[in-house]
Amino acid sequence: MESMGEVLRSMNNSALRQRSRDLEQNLLNNPLVKQLQAEHPELDESRLRLHLSRLYQYVEESRHCANCPGLEKCPNDFPGHYSKLTVETVNGSTDLYERKTACNLKVAKDNQDSIRKRIRSFYVDERVLNEGYDEIDIMGKDPRRAPAVNQLFRYIENTKENGLTSRGLYLYGTFGTGKTFLMCYLLHELAVAGHSGVIVYMPDFIEDLKSIMMDGQKLKETVDAMKNCDLLIFDDIGAENLNPWARDHVLGAILNYRMNRKPTFYTSNYPLDGLEKHLSFTSKDGEEMYKGQRLMDRIAPFVDVIPLHGENQRGTNR
Known part of the structure; x- marks a missing residue:
């Protein structure tokens, strides 16, 4: 976009000077500038003429925004922002000030980026976390x-209203019923509310x-x-091949x-008693019931158990 200053500097002869005056008058007669004058009668025309570049930028960027091509193709000088003019009186002198202001698309993108920064995933497909969520669709896919x-909805609303507790959820059911999807929905909704989260595919x-254990710093982090x-969500717990x-x-x-x-959440194909049997067995030491019970003492008392019934949704929008 050619700036007003560049246009004016190109005016070297009488014809061009006349063009300059025409451009200036057209700018001062622009409906946006006229509206600004009507809202601020204390701002006289002589003061406006001192800020032709600001007015030009304001009018041009307003036109761009009215025909917005999308955030990625934003033609404004500062993508995702537009020139906002304000009239302020400082030390008894009224003047025109320009501020770059984020548009609604930029604000929405920044909000989504902020939400994503609160969520970390280990070994979980990022597409599950980034796809849209429709509550009606979530409910309507399978009435069961x-x-x-x-x-799940009640848990989310209670947490938004009352804050976090130490109690999580244990969501179990057969293959493909949407357990991971629903937990990602919970994670997304509570990230919107400002909470950080991690989801781990067990x-x-x-x-x-086995490889991380050789890197003490990475393991600690x-x-x-x-x-x-x-x-914290442990996704598909019970499907892993445990070692002691x-x-x-x-x-x-x-x-x-x-x-x-803090609350911990789980998805599993096992009910709690089945998970205890799984945690009691390792590939190295075989069955050690007391060690499975020891872990379950740190799981079962701190979750509400939710059985999830329904058809296998894999290969469809869950």
Whole structure:
């Protein structure tokens, strides 16, 4: 966009000077400038003429915004922002001031970016976290999901109204009923409310611990992130191939820290008693019932159990 200053500097002869005067008059007669004058009669025309560049920028960017091509193609000097003019009196002198102001699209994008920064995922497909959520669609896909979905909605609303408690949710059901999707919805909604969250896909996390354990700093950062986030979701717990070290020193340490402090959430194909049997068995030491019970003492008392019934939704919009 050619600036008003560049236009004026190009005026070197009488014809061009006349063009300059015409441009200036057209600008002063622009409906937006006339509206500004009507709203601020204390701002005389001589003062406006001192700020032709600001008026030109204001009019041009208002025109761009009226025909907005989208945030990515914004033609304004400062993409996602427009020139906003204000009239202020400073030390008894009234003058025109320009401020760059974020448009609604820019504000919405910044809000979404802020929400995404509150959420970390380990081994979970980012598309699940970034896709849109429609509450009617969530409920309407399968009526048998309604009791579970309603309980999830109530948890979200209670948390928004009353803040976090140490109590989470344990969502279990058969393959493909939308457990991960619903927990991602919960995570998104509470991130909008300002809470940080981490979601961990357990089979890949436990498998990756074999390499992470050789990097003490990375292991500490990973475990600390899970300990300290507002909301922690262990997705598909019970599907991992446990070893004693991962169970007792990693998972156990995280759960021991969070109980009575912050809520932890789970999705699983197992009900609680089935999960206890799974946690009691490792590939190295076989069955150790008391160790499974020890972990369950850090899970079961701190969750509300929600069975999720319904058809396998994989391959559809869940």
